[in-house]
Amino acid sequence: MPTSENAFSTALALILSMDSALISIVTLSLQVSLMAVLIASLLALPLGAALALWHFPGRNAVIVALNALMGLPPVVAGLCVYLLLSRAGPLGEWGLLFTPSAMVIAQVILVLPIIAALTRQQVEALHGEYAEQLNSLGLSRRRMIPTLLWDARFGLLTVILAGFGRASAEVGAVMIVGGNIDGVTRVMTTSIVLETSKGNLPMALGLGIILLALVTMINAIAHMIGETAKRRLG
């Protein structure tokens, strides 16, 4: 049983050693998750806004499906991407399986429903407030989208952070489509699983502490940016 004391000292020792393997793991983790969140945001923000503004048959079904997909188990997402990208799969020719790109794709699938569903809620609420004014200005719904997304930006920052939280915390999807290959697709969460299974619990906990610290740091930065902007712009 590792004491928390030696987990912390392992974490500290890892950080201080600037171990190159650790650095590459941390870098890859951040690269994959941030890239996934970026791509998912580019798709999901307009999608969520469109869903808030357009009423079409089956809209409620789409909303329910998105909400349900927020709880999609990462292993299931990983499995689907695995089947798509495996040699025999429809996208097998791309040769992406067991690459960071495959991990990004899997995480996009996990993050997109969260950002789209929460964006839909936020934009719908804001649209309730703005609709008459924007209609009076003669804006089409398509042209309302950028306005509403920009004016909902503080709330949407939190939404994007929720997406990032999901991406950085999951292990199931990146494990399946990445394969936890040392130096290629090994990230924080897959390393933690590996070290745990090897019985190297101080190392696993140490990595866990570093992951938590990184996620906290990114959230703190985003929070500070949001607060400063809010104070400046009301």
Place this chain on the structure above:
Amino acid sequence: MNAHHTPPVAALELDNVGFIHRGHALLKPTSLRLAGCQRTLIMGPNGAGKSLLMRLAHGLLTPTSGTVRWQGKPPAQAMVFQRPVLLRRSALDNLTYVLAIHKISRQNRKTQAINALDKFGLAHLAKRPARVLSGGEQQRLALARAWLLNPQVLFLDEPTSALDPAAIKAVEDAVLEFHHSGTRIVMTTHDLHQARRLANDVLFMHNGALLEHTPANDFFTAPTSHEAAAFIRGELVW
């Protein structure tokens, strides 16, 4: 900019316009015609259908029966709401926003916006977030925004009901300024004094029906309907 229009503004015709919501006739079939460059005040107690009539005229709502028609080319319109809806940006950016919608070039946007801020006494607040301005300042900013739209018809829905006397004065001055530059004014109020100051034409509504459409002088001295007479005497009419 704001070489406001001298050609006559297209007349607005409402032909048996009605509005039913969940089985309630919020507006009974109403016909009226607004022409020329009048200052038309829509009066009546709360729930009379004043705001509804205005939204139907402006096109924010579609009538459930009857037609709203402009005789000729639909004019440029703007609307100022009881509670101004300002974007979560600076006062200046709220103005450049509407200019961007109207495809004004980037350099011109800023100059025009600053001129409009100046005109409505808001120049010193240009960089302030619109949402932290006082109620009166927000309403003036909404008027500045409407000004930039160069409207031939300006709708105002109880624009002063939440303001203090100084702010009310500023809004009324702005309304007169719009009118002076050739804009037809259509405004709701339930403030009799304000109506006396501004109206040259009155629509009186009660319970979803238009009871009178008369020149202001006639309305205040000799209203034809019993309800309007009671309203002018300051009695509660329901």
